[in-house]
Amino acid sequence: MENKEILQSQQWRKFQEAVGRKTHFVENDAFSASIIEHVLPIVGKYFYSPRGPVISNFQFPISNEIQNPNDKIKNGMWGLIELGKKENAGWIRVEPESDQMLEMIKENISEKVVKAPHNMQPKEVFVLDISKDVETLLNEMKPKTRYNIKLAIKHNVLVRAISNFQFPISNQYVEIFLKLTKEMAARQGIVAHPEEYYRKMIETLPEEMLKIYVAEFEGKIIAANLVLFFENTATYLHGASSNDNRNVMAPFLLQWQAILEAKERGCTRYDFGGIKTVNSDNSWEGITNFKLGFSPNTKSIEFPGSYDIIINPRKYAVYRGLQRAKAFAVKFKK
Numbered sequence: 001m002e003n004k005e006i007l008q009s010q011q012w013r014k015f016q017e018a019v020g021r022k023t024h025f026v027e028n029d030a031f032s033a034s035i036i037e038h039v040l041p042i043v044g045k046y047f048y049s050p051r052g053p054v055i056s057n058f059q060f061p062i063s064n065e066i067q068n069p070n071d072k073i074k075n076g077m078w079g080l081i082e083l084g085k086k087e088n089a090g091w092i093r094v095e096p097e098s099d100q101m102l103e104m105i106k107e108n109i110s111e112k113v114v115k116a117p118h119n120m121q122p123k124e125v126f127v128l129d130i131s132k133d134v135e136t137l138l139n140e141m142k143p144k145t146r147y148n149i150k151l152a153i154k155h156n157v158l159v160r161a162i163s164n165f166q167f168p169i170s171n172q173y174v175e176i177f178l179k180l181t182k183e184m185a186a187r188q189g190i191v192a193h194p195e196e197y198y199r200k201m202i203e204t205l206p207e208e209m210l211k212i213y214v215a216e217f218e219g220k221i222i223a224a225n226l227v228l229f230f231e232n233t234a235t236y237l238h239g240a241s242s243n244d245n246r247n248v249m250a251p252f253l254l255q256w257q258a259i260l261e262a263k264e265r266g267c268t269r270y271d272f273g274g275i276k277t278v279n280s281d282n283s284w285e286g287i288t289n290f291k292l293g294f295s296p297n298t299k300s301i302e303f304p305g306s307y308d309i310i311i312n313p314r315k316y317a318v319y320r321g322l323q324r325a326k327a328f329a330v331k332f333k334k
Contacts, residue, residue, distance in 0.1 A: 031076025122274025
């Protein structure tokens, strides 16, 4: 079964295995689920299917000899749940593409399905249609975004793209990316992935799939982006920038150069990743405004979020109890 989602791909499973997680895969010709095992203290393991399972829209011919597609989905879900039981997982966390798919999952299993205490992936993502010509893409930007790209060019910001990470010079760029990631995390008060996570991603994913874009100003690298190419989509995975020279607007030019290269490679979509326009608490205001500046009239894609299929009710009750206690402790500290 063809799969267009990087988080459901064999390459992503290989990367997850490189960072020490066990993975599984369940499929038939109407259903597939790429699974990553997570292990928690006290309650043990649970399964997680990022942006999955994937249910095909393929319409089967009407014939008594050919199984109904709904039966294929039921069989796929049964196989997934049986695997979870066999591996002693307490629950399976899924992320259906739509509310309709969520209902389809609920209808085809007897286990209880509940909203997860938090979403593993952004509930809302911003994806730009880059099949349009360059002039149209520029015209559809906010004037300020277009201006900032031109400003970075005027300041002679130089953008380089690195994909072969075997050479010493490429390794230097990797180290700079990691340094900038730490610097930005400290500035914004956020927790970044550990360095080893990024190193394993760079080591494991095929060379043609992953690129680091760096922006250089007056001989110093001041910003870097990690962009992943898969099928018809380029995905902006992670970005980092220095505390210095922020006035030259390097991040705008970095994104624009990645978009132009994605077009050259035949991609039709540029996935900027998560934003928050619905029920926003302003914590994502800056990053949301930055991304939307590239096409303010493009509607974001909203997912139902993460849901848990409960396999072991006792384990799941303990897990939710621990989650509530943790949330209370955090609130109490404030």
